[in-house]
Each structure stands twice: as structure tokens, then as C-alpha cells.
Amino acid sequence: MSDSRPDLVIYGSPVSPFVRKVAGVCIAKGVPYEVEAINVFDPPQWFREISPMKRIPVLRDRSVAEEGLAGTIADSSAICAFIEKKHPAPALYPDIPMALGEALFIEEYADTALAMAGGLGIFRPIFFAVSKGEEPGLDKARDAWTNQLPPIFDVLEARLGGRAFFAGDALSIADITVATVLMQIALVAETPLDRWPGLAAHYAAMQALPLIAEPYAAAEKMIRRALPTRFDLT
Numbered sequence: 001m002s003d004s005r006p007d008l009v010i011y012g013s014p015v016s017p018f019v020r021k022v023a024g025v026c027i028a029k030g031v032p033y034e035v036e037a038i039n040v041f042d043p044p045q046w047f048r049e050i051s052p053m054k055r056i057p058v059l060r061d062r063s064v065a066e067e068g069l070a071g072t073i074a075d076s077s078a079i080c081a082f083i084e085k086k087h088p089a090p091a092l093y094p095d096i097p098m099a100l101g102e103a104l105f106i107e108e109y110a111d112t113a114l115a116m117a118g119g120l121g122i123f124r125p126i127f128f129a130v131s132k133g134e135e136p137g138l139d140k141a142r143d144a145w146t147n148q149l150p151p152i153f154d155v156l157e158a159r160l161g162g163r164a165f166f167a168g169d170a171l172s173i174a175d176i177t178v179a180t181v182l183m184q185i186a187l188v189a190e191t192p193l194d195r196w197p198g199l200a201a202h203y204a205a206m207q208a209l210p211l212i213a214e215p216y217a218a219a220e221k222m223i224r225r226a227l228p229t230r231f232d233l234t
């Protein structure tokens with residue numbers, strides 16, 4: 001009997017923006033994948049061995065090895081670069097050197113500055129509290145929305161410069177990462193972007209793409225069980 005399981009397994013949860021980023025890259029390229037649930041706050045020993053920083057996602061390529069360290073890659077940026085090399089079409093990394101550099105910078109900026117302000121500043125104080133039956137940390141979340149995020153949105157607005165894409169003239173890893181990480185806020189709060197019209201237009205266009213919308217829908221289904229509506233942080 002032939003094995004119908006996909007080669008690529010993403011260990012993690014769609015609630016992680018970094019898991020959804022990897023899922024989005026797979027969808028963009030038409031590469032089958034499955035997500036295998038890992039509770040990153042209490043992971044099994046075998047997962048600790050393949051995730052030295054105890055983070056999700058980790059990717060396994062079953063065509064390389066079915067278990068152990070071989071065939072695994074930790075960190076969403078490393079994983080996405082691997083998928084690009086293995087499945088080059090459609091390209092998600094620009095060919096032109098400067099555009100490639102810009103895309104990689106925006107990916108890193110979204111993975112760090114934006115994820116810190118939106119994930120640690122808004123998603124966690126709200127969702128982690130609500131999941132434990134506590135009051136949502138709205139003061140912390142409002143501070144992040146009011147003070148931490150505007151300078152980051154200013155940078156993204158300036159880098160976009162009214163264009164449809166962050167780097168080059170096509171969808172790239174930069175666009176996927178910014179939209180995916182921004183949507184972490186949308187899981188728990190409204191995201192009015194009126195002061196940043198270029199970013200708002202980019203965000204709306206990205207949300208309409210199945211590669212962004214499908215992984216987000218999987219996350220939203222899980223989140224809405226505990227948090228039926230979004231908060232207004234303005």
C-alpha cells in the first residue's frame with residue numbers, strides 16, 4: 001500500500017504566526033503538508049531534541065527521515081528558505097539582489113519587532129489570561145497598540161511606499177510574514193490601520209489570499225472557543 005501522508009510535517013499549532021507563515025509558503029507552492037500538534041509550553045522530550053530553543057515551528061521532511069534529528073529544521077525563516085529551494089515555483093524570494101535583501105529584512109523585522117509588539121504585547125496578555133479564566137490584560141494590550149506598534153507601522157508604511165508588495169514586484173516572503181504576524185493581533189483585537197493607508201491596503205489584499213486566509217481560519221476556530229469577540233484597543 002502506498003503512503004499517502006505528505007512529506008512535510010509542521011510541528012506546532014496554527015495559533016502560532018510562525019507556523020501559519022510556513023503553512024502559507026506550502027499553500028503558495030501547492031506543497032502538501034500536515035500540522036502535528038505540539039504544546040510548546042510542555043513539549044515531549046523528542047521535540048526538545050529537535051527544537052533547541054524550545055520553539056515552534058519545527059519542520060520534518062519525512063522523505064529524509066521519519067524520526068530523530070535528521071530531516072528536521074527549526075525556525076520559520078530557515079524552514080521557508082528550505083521549502084523555496086526544494087520547491088522553487090512560484091518563487092517567494094526575489095531574484096534581484098537588493099530586492100532579496102529587502103525581503104529578508106522585512107521578514108526579520110516582522111518576525112522580531114512586529115511579533116514582539118503584537119504577539120507578546122497584545123495576543124498573549126489577552127488570550128493567555130482569558131484561557132486561564134482571568135481578566136484579559138487590556139492595559140498592556142492598549143499600551144502596545146498605542147505606543148509600541150505605531151513606530152513599527154510607520155516603518156512598514158514607508159518601506160511599502162504605496163506599492164502592492166514589500167520587495168520587488170511580486171508576492172514574497174516579506175508580504176507573507178508581515179500579514180501573518182499582523183493577523184496575530186486580529187485573533188484577539190480589532191486592527192484599525194486608517195493612519196497607515198498603504199499598509200491597510202496591503203493587509204486587505206493579503207487577507208484575501210487563501211495562503212493567508214486558510215491557516216488563519218484554522219487558528220481563529222481554536223481562539224473563538226475561548227474568546228468569542230475581538231477587543232477594541234483604541
Ligand SMILES: N[C@@H](CCC(=O)N[C@@H](CS)C(=O)NCC(=O)O)C(=O)O
Pocket residue numbers: 015016017018040041054055056057074075076077111
Ligand atoms: N524565530 C522563531 C520564533 C518562533 C517562536 O517564537 N514561536 C513561539 C510560538 S508563536 C514559541 O514557540 N514560543 C514558545 C515559548 O515562548 O516558550 C521562528 O521564526 O520560528
